[in-house]
Amino acid sequence: MKVQVITEFRDKFTGKLYQPGEVLVIEDEARVEDLANRELAKPVEEKKEPKGISLFEKEFEKKALVDALKGIGVQVTGNMGEKTLLDKVAELDEESTVKLKIALGIE
The missing domain is CATH 1.10.720 (Transcription Termination Factor Rho, Rna-binding Domain; Chain A, Domain 1)
Incomplete structure (x- = not known):
């Protein structure tokens, strides 16, 4: 799932510093929810192309x-x-x- 950083934060797992506007791909839904609850990142809705x-x-x-x-x-x-x-x-x-x-x- 893609999330967009809305507040600067340092990743507790990698130590990497993320800036607002960056888009991350995170597979763990619990992690996405945690970042959203702490207002560090928000899920990005992915546009699905019609198959036909x-x-x-x-x-x-x-x-x-x-x-x-x-x-x-x-x-x-x-x-x-x-x-x-x-x-x-x-x-x-x-x-x-x-x-x-x-x-x-x-x-």
């Missing part, structure tokens, strides 16, 4: 979505952004949407 594109309440890799759209005759390229691909899906009629779901293995 959310569509039909599932996650799909971009390549799989591009291949499925190509498979049903939609003109797409692999370098299109997520928003553009989702716009292409939104433009599909009901019949094409069903075909896309089948191609993605949903139905």
